[in-house]
Amino acid sequence: MSNEAVLHANIGEAHDVHSNHQTHHHETFITKYVFSQDHKMISKQFLITGMVWAIIGGLFSVLFRLQLGFPDTSFPWLEDILGKWWAEGGHITPQGYYALVTIHGTVLVFFVLTAGLSGTFANFLIPLQVGARDMASPFMNMLSYWFFFIAGIIMLASIFVETGPFSGGWTAYPPLSALGDTSPGSKIGMDLWLISLALFVVSSLLGGLNYIATILNMRTKGMSMTRMPLTVWAMLFTAILGVLSFPVLFSGFILLIFDRNFGTSFYLSDIFIASTNTALPNEGGSAILYQHLFWFLGHPEVYIIMLPAMGMVSEIISVNTRKPIFGYIAMVGSLFAIATLSFLVWAHHMFVTGLNPFLGSIFALLTLLIAIPSSIKVFNWLTTLWRGSIRFSPGMLFALGFVSMFISGGLTGIWMGNATIDIHIHDTYFIIAHFHLVMGVASIFGMFAGVYHWFPKMYGRYMNTTAAYIHFWITLIGAYLIFWPMHYTGLAGMPRRYYDYSIWESFKQFAELNKSISIVVIITFLTQFLFIINFFHSIWRGRKVTSTNPWKSNTLEWTTPINPGHGNWPGEIPEVYRGPYDYGKDGIDFIPQTTPIGAEESGHH
């Protein structure tokens, strides 16, 4: 659909699309804030829902860190709050611990860093930056949010069932996840987990298809693909990854649902259950099949989480160094390479499953290849900083923090991608350090950067910068203090997902360290409320934005009114004449994309 058709079809009585839509049709509270079809509102819904989930997921990590840090201390109030099942006698129980860990992982990976990140910024930025009035299908877009919302409600419900939520780890490997008799969490909690994530897949497909369609079809005049900001490129690749890989996860889930409920043996074979003293009838299934299906999504998924952050960071760094992003084409090319390769490396999560060694070697090779485009990106960001004029806005600080985290975590990928070393460090804390730095913290930093940077566009107000600076510095220091030492525990062979290490001669020497880490976790977690308070306070009380382009930015979102209505531009959608990164060109601070190429101007594309 063309831009104008979208609005005609979806904004009821908007007769004249060229005039200001806000005043034109009546919106009730329900259509404006709840079942909204405005991409900007949907984006805010994703953001705020994501924030709620981030608090829940973060709180869970605080709770299980209490156990790891203080295994011998009793916190009676824990039992008061959580009840016996979770915290009998003030100690987190093993079942409680594993439930917390599992839901923490699931929620942060899927609800926060996938839906919360892509949902927020793909929705917000794609139409605004390509010059579209809304998404290709605002209705599907709305559905995408509501599927996500329901998925969340079901996940939340699973926490309160009698046998507890699923507790076999976010990767949910069968047979553990298939058989209720092997773990209480694999009973009804797992059914709810599966239903929730199945709905989540639907949500992300609806969203992803929409993002792709919008980017490909609804760019404004002059916005050729190579004039798109890197954010949009990143969102495009993210959406493609999701659309191609989530269905595979879905199929894996369907088979799991069959094995759980209908007596099939896709994943099950040769199983004897000690707790009931029975052998199961299933024979011939392969537990490893699930892992292939899972990681076929699982690896692209980590890039689904990473790419939007990379895109936003590129944009924010360029704006705040007042310099073009170095190597725009290389940046797009490396995004492309990462996206392509990310489909070809999934079995690096399975080096020690008994995988065919030859296959393992191919996956090791391809995995190390992915480090090349990753390093191109890092070097290009660094060169962008070189001889720039850097403004440390909160968004910029988080973007720089992102780069630092990405380096720290990415380098350890080279260790584990080399299958030989992975034999030693697989499933130890080393991996926890790797992916929390490179994915967890880095992407969250990307998300913070995005929120701080585009908040003025979202709400027409600024967030408080002092609070933002405090938030940044404590979070940066905290994140390193938490995850850096975990490389060492990993190099002691300390396995992940252990409730208690004190019975292990090989791992018990880290009790003190675990305590310090837990304390830092609590402080860092609390610091996040500085952000939350700042965010909500600023929505209503923040300093008002007075210019349409507060960061002196080139991209199209800053050509809309301070508080754009549904349809984004009151008049014609502006035409684009140049790429998004003409900062400092010919000595001119910035040249918006809407400025025609001057006669005297030096080389351009």
Place this chain on the structure above:
Amino acid sequence: MTILLVLAVTILVFIVIFQISKASEYVSVLKGEEKSRKQTNKINAFLMLAFMIVGFIGVWYCNKILYHKTLLWQPAASDHGEKIDTLLWITLWITFAVFILTQFLLFWFSYKYQEKEGKKVFYFAHSNKLEIIWTSVPAVVLAVLIVFGLKYWFEFTGDAPKNALEVEVTGKQFGWIYRYKGADGVFGKKYFKIIDDATNPLGLIWKDNAALGLKDDAKSHDDIVVAQTMYIVKDRPVKLIIGSRDVVHDVGLPHFRLKMDAVPGTPTTMWFTPKYTTAEMKKITKNPDFVYEISCDQMCGNGHYSMKGIIEVVTQAEFDAWLADKSPAYQAAVNSSTNESAPVIAATTTNNVNQKTIVQKQ
């Protein structure tokens, strides 16, 4: 009570920070926003530099206090482990150098190129030369690493030497069962549907079973089944044939630098040559309590964290003596079914979740 206190203090801290933040916003409006923005820009640029310096010191300090708690300073206890360590150290030094370089550039540039009055930026949109350099240099380095890596990888995943001691390892919630071949030098057949936790935890086929169509396999009669502690021999290759009785587990051997999943229905293998006996390792690690522990490295349920096995590396003579002392599982089962005495493999049935003590007593 303390919790309320902590809560109150936390809230107080928030209010203070919040007030300061608000106040500084007003001040900046009064002072002129541009001017105060420039001031904070300087502060943040300085903090970037400070963070880098303190961060590098922190990295050094962290290493200082944690290094000796890791395996990094200990020799790997297997031949494969030694090679893994070699590659690990090479990779460590390379990535550490890149880490220092890139983090330095990141924070140094941030500081150096902070916004300054009247300074123009250098318009620099791309450079093929630079981009080729930093595509090809990493490519070469990675190629070297992967060549090394795959050489070892194929060696480890290749066939075990002929003289290897074969031990079957079976994981179950939440413990390990080992099987040795017995006098005939072969493993007898087994079938999971005849598993009985008390008498036949592996389901060895030692009598006919018409219902399941199983024929007694005499080769299983001399197989030796033990729980909890596995004995292997110094300097003799050992090949583990790994399986699981219920969910996926993983035989994690940190001191040997190895691990391999235990998957129900799909046996896996792993082989290596132990280099030091347990007694020698006690000296090397200067830890009289040292034991080779098998940690389960794959989430397998609520008792995952307690799924511990022990490996005793001994000399061949000690091993022979140990093995001679064991009677085949079949015999024990036959005996116990005649006199209803205690189960054969006591330790396998006693593990349960939620108690710290169980695993300690082995």
